[in-house]
Amino acid sequence: MEKSKINRRGFLTAGALATTAMAIAPMEFVKGNGKITEEDRFTANDKSSIAKRKLGKLEVSSIGLGCMSMTSNSYNPPRDKNAMVKVIRGAVDLGITFLDTAEVYGPYTSEEYVGEALKPIRNKVILASKLGFKLENGKRTGRDSRPESIRKALEGMLSRLQTDRIDLLYLHRVDPQVPIEDVAGTVKDLISEGKVLHFGLSEASHENIRKAHRVQSVTALQNEYSLLERVHENGTLDLCEELGIGFVPWCPVARGFLADKFNEYTRFAPESRFNDVKSFSPEGISSNMVLIDLVREWSDLKGVTPSQFSLAWLMAQKPWIVPIPGTTKLHHLKENIGAVNIRFSSAELKDFRSALEKIKVFGVRPLESASKDL
Ligand SMILES: NC(=O)c1ccc[n+]([C@@H]2O[C@H](COP(=O)([O-])OP(=O)(O)OC[C@H]3O[C@@H](n4cnc5c(N)ncnc54)[C@H](OP(=O)(O)O)[C@@H]3O)[C@@H](O)[C@H]2O)c1
Numbered sequence: 001m002e003k004s005k006i007n008r009r010g011f012l013t014a015g016a017l018a019t020t021a022m023a024i025a026p027m028e029f030v031k032g033n034g035k036i037t038e039e040d041r042f043t044a045n046d047k048s049s050i051a052k053r054k055l056g057k058l059e060v061s062s063i064g065l066g067c068m069s070m071t072s073n074s075y076n077p078p079r080d081k082n083a084m085v086k087v088i089r090g091a092v093d094l095g096i097t098f099l100d101t102a103e104v105y106g107p108y109t110s111e112e113y114v115g116e117a118l119k120p121i122r123n124k125v126i127l128a129s130k131l132g133f134k135l136e137n138g139k140r141t142g143r144d145s146r147p148e149s150i151r152k153a154l155e156g157m158l159s160r161l162q163t164d165r166i167d168l169l170y171l172h173r174v175d176p177q178v179p180i181e182d183v184a185g186t187v188k189d190l191i192s193e194g195k196v197l198h199f200g201l202s203e204a205s206h207e208n209i210r211k212a213h214r215v216q217s218v219t220a221l222q223n224e225y226s227l228l229e230r231v232h233e234n235g236t237l238d239l240c241e242e243l244g245i246g247f248v249p250w251c252p253v254a255r256g257f258l259a260d261k262f263n264e265y266t267r268f269a270p271e272s273r274f275n276d277v278k279s280f281s282p283e284g285i286s287s288n289m290v291l292i293d294l295v296r297e298w299s300d301l302k303g304v305t306p307s308q309f310s311l312a313w314l315m316a317q318k319p320w321i322v323p324i325p326g327t328t329k330l331h332h333l334k335e336n337i338g339a340v341n342i343r344f345s346s347a348e349l350k351d352f353r354s355a356l357e358k359i360k361v362f363g364v365r366p367l368e369s370a371s372k373d374l
Helices: 003-009 036-043 081-093 108-116 147-162 179-192 206-215 236-245 256-259 282-302 306-317 330-341 346-357 365-370
Strands: 050-053 057-061 097-101 126-133 133-136 139-143 166-171 196-201 218-223 246-250
Touching: 036 126, 050 246, 057 126, 081 097, 081 108, 081 330, 108 126, 108 147, 126 147, 126 218, 147 166, 147 179, 166 179, 166 218, 179 196, 179 206, 196 206, 206 218, 206 236, 206 365, 218 236, 236 246, 256 306, 282 306, 282 346, 306 330
Parallel strands: 097 126, 126 166, 166 196, 196 218, 218 246
Antiparallel strands: 050 057, 133 139
16 A cells, blocks of 8 residues: 555544544544644554543453464464563553453463563553463463362463453353353452452353353453454344443454455465464455455545454444454554544444445354354
8 A cells, every 4th residue: 555545544543532432423533622633643642542441340441452463373473572562561651551461372471571561560551361271381282270270370370470460360261171150259269369350251152151240240251353253243242231241352353354464365374373264265365355345445435544444343333342453563553543533423334234244254153153162
């Protein structure tokens, strides 16, 4: 894309927001009480404040930062620790107060990077991490959420994260050998000990969400949700609404696809994790170009970038949705933060949805999987 086009579209900034409610007003770029300038739009600045949203009773910035792609075994090549510490601190300077990591990312290295970055600024952020995988010799070998394993994993996490508490502790995946009530009960005890402040689940079945919530209220569900993967529109979002649980979409820009990072000529190295994802097969990318074409068309219409459009659309679905796009680059982070300033009218949401639903997306999950453990 040529530079002049980028400028014209304008990379929105993380300007102060008037509201965190569902986006229904016509789109406007607002900073304080005035329109922002072309220059302001290009990058976010460190004086900006990002609106807050609530996941259950937990208040977080309306967009977070996913820290998975900063380390090995992710979809990006591993990155230098010092560079990632700068990105994480940069995010906090820009107003992001919600950071997402997990024991399994690396494994362990993502938590180490986050811990190092947060040392001087721990109290400024809401720190979320996840456990529940069995790790042996640096490899994921299964699931393990027995109470004693949760306690042991948590001690390691606290040490790597250089903190005395995790604000939001998720069970990463349900362990079929352990009743979810035992997990919820263990987290309840950890909450009473002050080591954990809130409980979350990731890709748990509807039945397990209900069972867990009866023992210890679930603050947030972290599930895959993007313009490309909308399986959780089949009952999961309704369940969250019913139970007052916040929703944190993972892969909100579809691993970069919705940021217009790939095209039909893209091929991955044999060792790349992208080879395990159906929508990133040569056939998947080619078939799904029609989706990015639609996103480009609407982004142009709104004067924003595809990544910003995709994130803003997610946030416009419910006021308790908080995406956590992953990035290793401050300029992408600034661009993504601009999504918080984008508004849609209800007519726009309806028109876009109707165009979206005409597209048959390749490589997505079957509808019935929405209610099951992943
Ligand atoms: N609970 C779970 O099971 C689960 C599973 C997967 C992920 N997660 C969490 O969700 C987070 C987000 O998921 P994800 O990182 O896999 O996917 P994602 O956020 O959809 O996409 C991240 C990829 O998109 C690229 N990207 C982001 N913004 C961009 C922009 N403005 N322009 C161009 N490229 C852009 C990044 O590359 P650059 O680095 O080049 O910007 C990165 O490769 C993770 O970090 C992790 O915390 C949770």
